[in-house]
Amino acid sequence: MAEYDVVLESVHKTFPGEVHAVIDFNAEFEKGEFVAMLGPSGCGKTTILRMIGGLEEVTQGNIIIAGQNVTDLPPSHRDTAMMFQSFALFPHRTVFQNIEFSLKMQGLAREERDRRTWEMAEMVGLSELARRRPHDLSGGQQQRVALARALISKPTVLLLDEPLGSLDYNLRQTMMVELKKIQRETGITFIMVTHSQQEAMSMADKVIVMSDAIIQQTGTSREIHEEPRTKFVAEFIGNNNIFQGTIKSRSGSIVFVESEDATYYVRIPEYVRTVRVGEEVHFSVRADLLHTGEHPEMANRVRGNYITTEFMGTLETDVFEITDGFYVHVEQHRHLTDRVYNMGEAETICWPAEAGVLLEQAGK
Numbered sequence: 001m002a003e004y005d006v007v008l009e010s011v012h013k014t015f016p017g018e019v020h021a022v023i024d025f026n027a028e029f030e031k032g033e034f035v036a037m038l039g040p041s042g043c044g045k046t047t048i049l050r051m052i053g054g055l056e057e058v059t060q061g062n063i064i065i066a067g068q069n070v071t072d073l074p075p076s077h078r079d080t081a082m083m084f085q086s087f088a089l090f091p092h093r094t095v096f097q098n099i100e101f102s103l104k105m106q107g108l109a110r111e112e113r114d115r116r117t118w119e120m121a122e123m124v125g126l127s128e129l130a131r132r133r134p135h136d137l138s139g140g141q142q143q144r145v146a147l148a149r150a151l152i153s154k155p156t157v158l159l160l161d162e163p164l165g166s167l168d169y170n171l172r173q174t175m176m177v178e179l180k181k182i183q184r185e186t187g188i189t190f191i192m193v194t195h196s197q198q199e200a201m202s203m204a205d206k207v208i209v210m211s212d213a214i215i216q217q218t219g220t221s222r223e224i225h226e227e228p229r230t231k232f233v234a235e236f237i238g239n240n241n242i243f244q245g246t247i248k249s250r251s252g253s254i255v256f257v258e259s260e261d262a263t264y265y266v267r268i269p270e271y272v273r274t275v276r277v278g279e280e281v282h283f284s285v286r287a288d289l290l291h292t293g294e295h296p297e298m299a300n301r302v303r304g305n306y307i308t309t310e311f312m313g314t315l316e317t318d319v320f321e322i323t324d325g326f327y328v329h330v331e332q333h334r335h336l337t338d339r340v341y342n343m344g345e346a347e348t349i350c351w352p353a354e355a356g357v358l359l360e361q362a363g364k
């Protein structure tokens with residue numbers, strides 16, 4: 001049996017004025033796991049983190065940390081530490097003193113404090129800067145101080161609220177790798193909140209996708225990437241094309257879906273239990289599984305008009321308009337010698353039956 005560090009059982013949070021910030025939240029976080037809670041602004045991420053840390057009361061439900069029901073315990077009785085988006089470092093203390101702070105509060109002897117603080121400064125790569133004050137550091141360095149300060153008390157669980165939110169793109173890329181490395185080295189359970197799917201997918205062992213106070217899907221990055229379960233997840237994760245139509249028939253694990261101007265073959269993932277003929281459905285196809293040009297071996301094809309190309313390094317996404325206002329994104333590795341489209345040019349786009357994933361319909 002897996003060992004759980006944190007368990008949330010049917011947790012609800014209602015703020016005055018009937019604001020349902022969190023509804024029936026169930027999750028299990030394994031010891032040493034890096035979990036990301038991902039969702040748009042206002043979906044309840046920070047509220048959950050604050051409830052785990054004891055900074056916000058639970059309206060209903062239970063929170064269990066390391067086997068103990070802590071639902072009604074104050075923050076000081078929970079083995080958690082929190083790292084906020086705004087680092088809130090002490091401006092007049094040195095890096096060393098900032099990191100050392102909670103050990104001092106615990107009343108540890110000087111020698112022990114020194115040893116552990118240097119160890120931590122070393123780990124986050126700050127030993128050279130230990131005598132500086134926060135305003136003489138870069139954003140990324142300040143962030144490391146905040147991380148070191150949160151980690152030094154060796155909490156069972158570290159709660160991170162948008163930890164990379166204020167960093168620029170390059171620094172964020174670097175810190176993503178470092179944060180992951182530090183998490184691995186310390187073996188501390190990390191629960192991180194973010195609205196960036198890239199951060200969640202590249203760092204976390206497990207991702208919880210949320211919208212409007214509820215969980216949409218829980219899974220590994222790969223699971224969420226390859227099999228988004230709902231229309232919300234497929235849209236939020238990005239680079240998915242969402243199609244709509246009516247189920248006409250089923251053959252084994254494939255359904256035949258018809259829309260006004262096309263017919264499609266779509267895979268039914270294992271978790272979709274019932275498929276009703278005549279039902280309106282959505283399905284999702286990843287942009288990297290679409291192919292331009294005629295491919296007779298592929299079951300699906302649509303015609304579209306070229307609109308534009310989005311560049312992302314060696315990867316390019318061509319956008320085609322299929323019907324008025326309905327765009328399809330095709331991700332391709334292109335070389336300089338490959339064909340270049342002209343605005344409005346017609347093209348065929350194909351994909352195999354297995355590439356389309358039937359999405360769970362809302363309310364089921």
Ligand SMILES: Nc1ncnc2c1ncn2[C@@H]1O[C@H](COP(=O)(O)OP(=O)(O)OP(=O)(O)O)[C@@H](O)[C@H]1O
Binds near residue numbers: 039041046047
């Ligand atoms: N103290 C409060 N009183 C009333 N409503 C609140 C309070 N705190 C949060 N809310 C509401 O609860 C909902 C969830 O807020 P929360 O801060 O958890 O969202 P979030 O997912 O962290 O969003 P963001 O990505 O913008 O930080 C929002 O509708 C918010 O307005």
Ligand SMILES: [Mg+2]
Binds near residue numbers: 045046047
């Ligand atoms: Mg928040």
